[in-house]
Amino acid sequence: MIRRVIQRLVSGIGALLVTIVLSFFLIHLAPGDPVTTFIDPGMSVADIERVKQNLGLDRPLYEQLWRWGGQLLQGNWGVSTTSHQPVTTVLADRVLPTLLLTCSTLGCILILTLILGVVSAYWAGSWVDRGIALVTTVGLAIPSFWLGIVLIGWVSVRWNLLPASGYADPMLPVGSWEWTGSIAQHLALPLLTGTLGGLAMLTRYYRHGIRKEMGSLYLLAAQARGLPRHRVLAHALKNASLPLVTLLGMELPGLLAGSYMIESVFAWPGLGQLGVNAAFSRDYPVLMGILMVSTLLIVVGNALSDWLGQWVDPRVRRSS
């Protein structure tokens, strides 16, 4: 158990380090120089050199990385080159919407997977099962951003049912009930898009898992003892849920990337939208901050799914 936790921790820190080093070197590979945002035409070459010296850009790259990392540990993540605000301030406003979208998507996927998986495994071969299979197969093939656009086109523009983009009505007082309701309204379409995209793979795995479990010997014995079919199924469920938990952890990076994609389609003011914009305006400090936060989210998510997996299956707990 402790060994597993340490393993997770080490690979998590490793992922963070790789992200930091990779993005740091990419920034310095990029054409152009951070100095250009600090100079104006009236400056002499000596002035520019002094700016460079002040920023530490005349030092070798590894030394810059070292100093930058030291600043990072002290909570200084740099300053955005577009909005000239500290990166931490820029990110702080964005984390909550992203967490809201990702976590609610995750919750919906999990609930629907459990329901659809059980239904299609229990009535395997029926029209319900075939219908679910059709929906999940198509769900696997639809790019989520396209689904988002189509939903905006029909639900918002044509039928005028739900708001097409944004987070909350800016006219409403923050924290009021109307404000919360407005967020829920804005959340509906991105949530639907993300859920449909993420649902397909997990439902298929879960159905397959339950079917496999139903065919195992211990459940044959249960059937032989005369247990009704729904109680046999109930026994199968818990054991079939373990791979689901692990898979959810593995799909997490994809889910996060998916919700970033969806954010930029629906103008959801989260990390994803910020990141896409930062990549285009070459706002590297912000981009780097987002990379680090995303890595952190994935690491934490993986650890959670690991822990959940052990909670569901005592065999894993004992073997490690």
Added chain:
Amino acid sequence: MKWWWGLVWLGMLMLVSCVIPLGFDPNDMNLSQWSGLSGPSWSHWLGTDDLGRDVGIRVLDASKVSLGVGILSMLISVSVGTLVGSISGYVGGRTDGIIQWVLDVLMGLPTLFIILMIQAVLGPSLYTVIGVIGLSSWMPVARLIRVEMIRVKQAPYMLAVRARGMGRITEWKHAIPAALIPIRLSAMLGVSQAILAESVLGFLGLGVQPPQASWGSMLQNSVDYMGVAPWMGIAPGVMIVSTILIINAMGDAMQEGSRRQIVSE
């Protein structure tokens, strides 16, 4: 051999896409009216886009980009994944441990943003798209190959190879073909994942550069006209969805085939 039909369809799509520029110019603009947009008609079966370009011809012309990116990046990811995974599984021990740790780390990275960043730094082009997608998706393949390699290593024929004492590299070479068998399904899925990834990059404007079309970039183009010209978005979207459905079905059929083979053995 049901999956051959999928291959025939994809091959025809590729052929048509390569032949079409000979007869029609996919970038042929028509700005005689105040807007190029026009719905499906006899002269333009799938309508025209904002610059008066024929959507049907562009969608077909874009097929070679999307399919090409899908197949080539799959080849990259399968080759890298096979190399790393087979070494990890065959050598075992400490090397295996280190490689597994590296894989663990790499799989925890926010790939989308790293791709975005690399594209922004290198400047988008067809080749960077292929390379970036291929090099960011080989990790699951490596995992799969590693497990398979460990299994193949214990097969009787590998014992025979080892008994000849021709060195570890020769042994490793003989183990690879057997370990590659279950890769077929994940290779097919890799193609469809890569097509999806390309469409995402194209949608963000980081894919192939205009005037060359790809399905993703056509979708991006359609967003602004979703209300007035839905045909601009529907054609490339349907192409993406149908191609991925076909490729996934091919993968399923292949797996079914190999399962039957194993049972009949």
